[in-house]
Amino acid sequence: MLLIGRNIQIRNFKTTDINQFLELVQDKNNHDLAGLEYTQDVDFGRDLLDMYERRDSAYAVALKDDDTMIGIIELNKRGESEELLATREIGFVIDHRFRKKGYAKEAIKLLIKHGFDNLKLTEVWASTEVNNLAPQKLLETLDFEYVYEADQTLPYTGQHNPVKYYLLRNDSHLVRNS
Template sequence: MHLVGNNIIVRNFQEGDFDSFYRLVKNKRNHELSGMEYTEDINDAKQIFDRYLKLETSYCIALKENSLMVGIIELNERGMTSGLELTRELGFIIEEKYRHQHIASEAVELMIKYSFEELKLTELWAAAEKHNIAPQKLLVKHDFKYIYEVNQNFSILDNTDNLIEYYLLKP
């Protein structure tokens, strides 16, 4: 994949992206905000990165000026049962020092266009942690509509609520 915007490129991962990737996965706040993998162990991070290099649904968000990776954007399959083949779940994370620079917005815009024009999808879903307001605002800005909330706390030992809000975009 190679989508070019005004300031960013959405592209496949490359070996040279590892340092930027490692900064993302060793930041615990990224895990808390998006559910992204978390590890401070560089060897674990390399194993995770090797998986991302092979994934056909995860892409690097890079600055156009120097191709530096600053985030990840994904189009995950929601299932291949009847009716879901042409739907995807959109997810994204931007490295902390690059947030609030409209990078995520531009990446989401490129993926929406790609999803409906190239892949011919019928709908995109996105989810955001209830306490993570920034991506919720970004989704609404791009015409996603709030649909419902669900508690995804799977741990019997953890009493905290893990509320996820789901948003839907249809062309």
């Protein structure tokens, strides 16, 4: 895949992304706020990049001018049942050095346009950690509507993970004005 925007591009992962990828997965804040895998183990980080390279719904966010990977964006299936085939869940993380520059917003808009125009999606969902206010605000500026909060408790761990779910429908303002 290759989607080109004004400042960024969404593309498939490359093995040459390893250094930038390791910076993302070695930042515990990315795990805590966005659910990205966390590791300090370089070999495991290489295995993670290999896994992302093979995923058909995960992409690198890279700067348009020099192809430097600055983040990850995904458009994951929500299930295989008939009523879920035309829906996806978007997820994203941008390296802390590149935040607050509009790159996440541009990447989300590009991927949503691709989803609605080419994949013929009817809905795109997004979830955020309850305390992660920046992506919540971003989603709302992109016409996502807050729908509900849920606790994604992991079985047998006792860990609670409250998240907020947002929804964007194909007939939204964003799609009409892209």
